[in-house]
Amino acid sequence: MAIEAFAPAKINLTLHVTGQRADGYHLLDSLVMFADVGDTVGLVEGQGLSLRVTGPAAEGVPTGPENSILKAAGFAGQTDLAFSLNKVLPSAAGIGGGTSDAAAALRAISALRGVSLPPDTLPLGADVPVCMLGTAARMRGVGGQVTPVQGLPRLHAVLVNPRISVPTPSVFKALTDKNNPPMLKTLPALKTATDFAAWLSEQRNDLQAPAIAAAPVIADVLGVLRAQTGRLLTRMSGSGATCFALFETEEAARVAALKIQRSHPQWWVAPCQLS
Ligand code: C5P
Known part of the structure; x- marks a missing residue:
């Protein structure tokens, strides 16, 4: 079975920094919405973990274990999956590119394998919970307190x-x-x-x-x-x-x-x- 998941651009309409935790992470109060432009993550069964990147923003995107999609797969305990990524969003750009890809990969894995995911996704990125939701939301704490709006x-x-x-x-x-x-x-x-x-x-x-x-x-x-x-x-x-x-x-x-x-x-x- 092949699964496709859309990874939309995440837009922080507001981003208030309200404090800092002892571990260095900042406390935020942010209103987030999602665009109808974004990347697409594809997923099929595979041998080992692999990733093929295409698309207008593919240049320079890592295809190895440092890619947020393969990190997400490892985080979800997966070893045998073949991913594709149509990269449209610029990287390190403040619109959640890699994080939205990771969230889309987690959604796709969950649809393919029916696995439940570890609750604390902070190691994958502070914005993963809001990107998993994918609809307008207020985000607080370091990103994990997400309230749909x-x-x-x-x-x-x-x-x-x-x-x-x-x-x-x-x-x-x-x-x-x-x-x-x-x-x-x-x-x-x-x-x-x-x-x-x-x-x-x-x-x-x-x-x-x-x-x-x-x-x-x-x-x-x-x-x-x-x-x-x-x-x-x-x-x-x-x-x-x-x-x-x-x-x-x-x-x-x-x-x-x-x-x-x-x-x-x-x-x-x-x-x-x-x-
Ligand atoms: O969102 P992500 O986890 O990828 O953030 C990258 C870095 O940005 C973190 O390692 C941290 O230095 C900083 N950050 C922060 N407070 C947040 C989110 C990110 O200090 N709430």
């Missing part, structure tokens, strides 16, 4: 990565103030994208400033997104370097994506919907 409007967005990878640990390390306020109160009812964006504009990504200090091109990406017609909100996702803008309409997002890709052919630009 229902009733949010679908969002039209453009994702832009300047094709630089930003190592997450260095961005967390560069953050000087680690005790910031959490998101404002509980989430109010947000019916339209405009209301939602207005609420989001009062929240933050605390990693944005240290990421820009490490990679100033992120400020250029934000500036280009901010200049687009119909834009509602512009922000960086995760620890960067991918930034997103939300738009009033699908058409506005599509036009903005075309304009940005034309003026910056070297950047990765993806119009998408978030849900």
Whole structure:
């Protein structure tokens, strides 16, 4: 039997760093949604563990045991599986690429073999639990406290990565103030994208400033997104370097994506919907 699992881009609409644990991990309060753009993980029975990577972002992606998919397979106690990965998302980009692949691999393994997974997935990545859920959620603790959020409007967005990878640990390390306020109160009812964006504009990504200090091109990406017609909100996702803008309409997002890709052919630009 062949199984396919979609590994969507994970977008941190907000990312508040509210503290740090004694083991160095940071405490977060983050609202996450998922894009309809992402990687695809395929899985069939095999002899030993193997991985074949194809797709527009395949270059440089490891196919050995350091790949998050094979780590996930080992973590789930598997020894004989053949994986394929259609890699679309840029790596180390703040949109969960490797983590979303690992979560998709775990979902595929569970569907193929019916195995139950070890409960503590932190060794595979702090974002694995939210990526396993795959729908809009509030993420707290170091990432393991995931609460689904229902009733949010679908969002039209453009994702832009300047094709630089930003190592997450260095961005967390560069953050000087680690005790910031959490998101404002509980989430109010947000019916339209405009209301939602207005609420989001009062929240933050605390990693944005240290990421820009490490990679100033992120400020250029934000500036280009901010200049687009119909834009509602512009922000960086995760620890960067991918930034997103939300738009009033699908058409506005599509036009903005075309304009940005034309003026910056070297950047990765993806119009998408978030849900
Ligand atoms: O998400 P992932 O586990 O891959 O994170 C990579 C690194 O980012 C961690 O090893 C840690 O240094 C840092 N991190 C953190 N606090 C979190 C998530 C990640 O300090 N909540």
